Amino acid sequence: MKKNIKVCHALIALFLLNTSTIMAQEKKDSVVNVAFGTVAKKDLTGAVTTVNISELFKKNYSTYSLDNLESFVGGYTGNIWGQAGLILVDGIPRRATDVRPVEIESITVLKGADAVVLYGSSAAKGVILITTKRGAVKPLTIDVRANTGLYVPKSYPSYLKAADYMTLYNEASRNDGIAERYSQDLISKTAAGTNPYRYPDVGFFTDEYLRKAYSKSDITTEISGGNERARYYTNIGMFYNNSIVKYGEQKNNNDVGFNVRANVDMNLNKWLTASMDAVAIVNNSYQGRGDFWGASSTIRPNLFSPWVPVSMLDTANKSLQTIVNTSNHVIDGKYLLGGTSTDQTNAFADMLAAGYIKTKNRTFMFNVNVGADLSAILKGLSFKTVYGMDYTSIYSEAYQVPYAVYEPTWATINGADVITALKKYNNDGNSTNEFIGRTSYSQTMTIRSQFNYDRVFKEKHSVSAALLGWGYITQNSSDPDNNGGSGYHPIRNTNLGLRAGYDFRKKYYVDFSTALAHSTKLPSAKRDALSPSVTLSWRLSDEGFFKGVSFVDDLKISASYSSLNQDIDITNGTTDWYLYQGYYDNKGGWYQWRDGVAGGWTTGSKRGDNPNLGYIKRQEFRAGLNTSLFKGLITLDANYFQQKTEGLLTQGASTVFPSYFSNWDFSFLPYLNFNNDKRSGIDFNVGVHKKVGQVDLSLGAVGMYYTSKAAKRDEVYQDAYQYRAGKPLDAAWGYVSEGFFQDQNDITNHAKQTFGDVKPGDIKYKDVNGDGVVDGKDQVNLGHNGFAAAPFSFGLNLTAKWKHFTLFVLGSGNTGAIWFKNSAYYWVRGASKYSDVVWGRWTENNKNTATYPRLTTTSNNNNFQNSTFWMYKTDRFNLSRVQLTYDFGENVFKKSFVHGLSIYFKGDNLLVVSKERKLMETNIGTAPQFRFYNLGVKTSF
DSSP states (O other), X not given: OHHHHHHHHHHHHHHXXXXXXXXXXXXXXXXXXXXTEEEEGGGOOSSXXXXXXXXXXXXXXOSSTTTTGGGTOTTOHHHHHXXXXXXXXXXXXXXXXXXXXXXXXXXXXXXXXXXXXXXXXGGTTOEEEEEEOOOOSEEEEEEEEEEEEEEEEOOOOOBOOHHHHHHHHHHHHXXXXXXXXXXXHHXXXXXXXXXXXXXXXXXXXXXXXXXXXXXXXXXXXXXXXEOSSEEEEEEEEEEEEOOSBOSGGGGGOEEEEEEEEEEEEEEOXXXXXXXXXXXXXXXXXXXXXXXXXXXXXXXXXXXXXXXXXXXXXXXXOHHHHHHHHHOSOOBTTTEXXXXXXXXXXXXXXXXXXXXXXXXXEEEEEEEEEEEEEOTTTSTTEEEEEEEEEEEEXXXXXXXXXXXXXXXXXXXXXXXXXXXXXXXXXXXXXXXXXXXXXXXXXXXXXXXXXXXXXXXEETTTEEEEEEEEEEEEEEEEOSOTTOSSOOOOXXXXXXXXXXXXXXXXXXXXXXXXXXXXXXXXXXXXXXXXXXXXXXXXXXXXXXXXXXXXXXXXXXXXXXXXXXXXXXXXXXXXXXXXXXTTSOEEEEEEEXXXXXXXXXXXXXXXXXXXXXXXXXXXXXXXXXXXXXXXETTTTEEEEEEEEEEEEEEEEESOOTTTSOGGGBOSSOBOOOOXXXXXXXXXXXXXXXXXXXXXXXXXXXXXXXXXXXXXXXXXXXXXXXXXXXXXXXXXXXXXXXXXXXXXXXXXXXXXXXXXXXXXXXXXXSEEEOOTTOSSEESGGGOEEEEEETTSOOSEEEEEEEEEEETTEEEEEEEEEXXXXXXXXXXXXXXXXXXXXXXXXXXXXXXXXXXXXOOBOOOOSSOOTTTSSSBTTTEEEOOEEEEEEEEEEXXXXXXXXXXXXXXXXXXXXXXXXXXXXXXXXXXHTOOSSSOOOEEEEEEEEEEEO
């Protein structure tokens, strides 16, 4: 009997524990992190989107915390402002790279000004709240996840081989009316490839230097659990990857990382709680010297051979063998390092002989939170305070050795190629010690205190309020690149915040928030400013007149107006902090005497004072709609926004001050709050969930369409069409191409182009203003800049579940923008490396079908201008990820200590669908883009 009672008690305890866990999960899923607090999903009033990363991670493995976030968030802040915004990890300003997705519970993107106002000046371009996992009331749980995968290159640039290059360079010489540089005999011998050391044809993207793929692996252990008094979550992880390059010292390239996170929550008594988080991150990387990728886009294939074969040295010349015997770098016992007088170092020699760099990155993050329930003083009153301290250091241990290169003199002796002499450049050096190469550090301290008041009166009047103070200071080392600089200025943000909210029966909502910002970037009289915001919401679906609309589960509309003061854009792109102050420089100008024979520097003004320089204002109106239809089949969250940014800085002041206030060596012009911008658009998140037979289908679609305008600019142009005011902020300016000049008569009868001498086969531009001259005045707005966000951006995600299988597909794209093919791959200047695009060059024989200007040995600035000739549409769709997961059923582990097992396979960056796919998938001068194929397993104990 007693045994049965004990079993009954155990079952009841287990039931209660599981019930509390389920309730905690439901509560967690229904609560959204917002500025300095949380709110129930149904009570959200601002432009806020949250993503449950811990649930998403079960079908969507990733390694970067903000990975593909734009595919889940309509109106993602980075698509409007060109930057992600302020990133807070557990309320602390931190880098997104300092937290891995496996550690994250949720990510909330605060888009609207009303949602970010409490964070003050530094949050005016949006906030991303990353919330890490925490322990729960449950038994000890251990989750282990292991992954291994391969990075496979998508494509490499296609450059001409040496013989083709020389043939076409000769054509360029003829086009310029100069003698050909390369003889036909040289071209033929190079094409034959019989002696690649005398007649070099150097390629980069070959099996000699590159692997077919490189690997990355990681393993993570999560330990969590706890009781009512204390809960814990611990994350321990490691990763390793090597490199696609396998030549020289770079074959040892690798990155190794280790991280530990410990989050602890405690109930100290009935009214006092505390939590503590500590994180340690250790990253080490090893990199052989040599800019392989940069050299791949610049070193011509016929320029020189990086190797001098010892076997081809003239045996009759004993001094040559002496050079070999005394050299520190005889590669594989077969080669000396090659070079020329103008190429005394090169990427290949660096990789073989110059040494390596070991970079060590150490990060420690700590924060402690204390919360107090003050209901004993006033029902609904609570207090919370947070202190955080983060420290990151980066330093490198380097090994660098000087080396000699040799330029051979070739001769043909008895029908064989022989090196008869070597010209030496530089000297071999000796070094056995590593040295400290680069050192830098960053330290951030954060403090926050707030009083919260939340209470419901008569079960229908909900009142909430918060009074808070928040600030942080980030101090960076004065010279992160170790270039001998001195002095630094910490980055500060300080503000007080107040929020007051009320709702009646969850039907009518009003929210008022304001922040008092303080900035040392401004004059003392202008450093404080108040940023107010008000939001109204109405749940129409609870009104009596809406009861007959059966297909609507929930419908709420919102409207807000906000006026934010920010100092993010009070910058001139340098370390100059106090732009309101004028200053003089002891090299402000140059003066002469003795009729210009002598001279010297004189002190001069470089900038004028502006004691009235103030904050930049973001004024925003938003209207939002949130609805659920057909019993949850469709959910929709949509927002219309209109923003005005006023008081952006300018120093030119062409319309304010006379021109003589500034010349080439001095300026009395101050910075002014002058320029204004406008942005407007709509963003949306749509979800569809339906079960079709045994398959659960979920489809998510997000997007944003927006327009922008330079509302006011300090500018003076001769022609009205060139004014930037009234044009899109992302306008791409360039010339209108009218094809190629076909002959000299065509050139004579056309407006004079001012970018250098032109010949038949050069690009012809439209004389837009009809003044008979083509110059900068003929540039026009050609479209939206594809380097910025496109007018329409979107993301798609699909989940299909069948029995134990889950298929997840993720995509994104954009339309409506243009850019120019203006990299060195397309703009082939002078003697630079030729890519395959030059095969379509203009000649007399193909003048009507040519796709590329005539070849020339000059820089030809005329042809290489941003214009409609080089323009292309950046429209694209990216198949970003496909992952298939299999979750083993619980019955498999009934009698085992294993509680669950999942296996998944995924592919990343699989496909780009675009007319310009080749261009978009090919990197020039940098490592290639990769597809990533990963196999992973997760098990729970």
